[in-house]
Amino acid sequence: MTTKPSILTFDPSRKLGYGAGPIGGTPELGTVTLGNDNTPDIEVYGRCARTVDDLIVKHQPALIVVEQPFYIKGESNYGTTQLLHGLYGCICGMARSRNVQCWSVAVQTWRAVALGTAKFHGRNGAKQAMLAYCKNVGWVAVDDNAADAGGMWVWGCSTFAPYGQVPRDAFTAGVLAWWVPTQ
Secondary structure, eight states: OOOOOEEEEEEOSSEEEEEEEETTSOOEEEEEEOOOTTSOHHHHHHHHHHHHHHHHHHHOEEEEEEEOOOOOTTTOOHHHHHHHHHHHHHHHHHHHHTTOEEEEEOHHHHHHHHHSOSOOSSHHHHHHHHHHHHHHHTOOOSSHHHHHHHHHHHHHHHHHSGGGOOOTHHHHTTTTTTOOOOO
């Protein structure tokens, strides 16, 4: 029996959403609280790095997907923008330190794949749609952060391994050098 490699996804914020599971399987979805509004950013970054490293060791992913930080004029402030960019850097840096390929994805891109559209009436409508998606397919998502990580996991699987097939060049490029399929 062949065991498929896993994909690990992250929705960065003080409540770090993650999804991890084998391609074509069922992801484990969760949220880790890295701190509250009063927690210094440096502490949040440290907790993020430790959490990401623990999840990499646990799941041994072939790919990590992280949502790109973005700025919404009139809604984002400097502190939030700085925090999101720092978390993005922590996640990508930990992926690199563990020699795991890391892809970033825009929120509109993964929502279009997972939900069929990226157009919703506001942020809350999109969050509710992703929570409903998880419920409909039988995935346990404790909150919208975990649900969004599930949406990125759908995008990651469909982009990295369309039709549930691991790309052959992933082996020759050394991306999956640690993973040897059994017959």
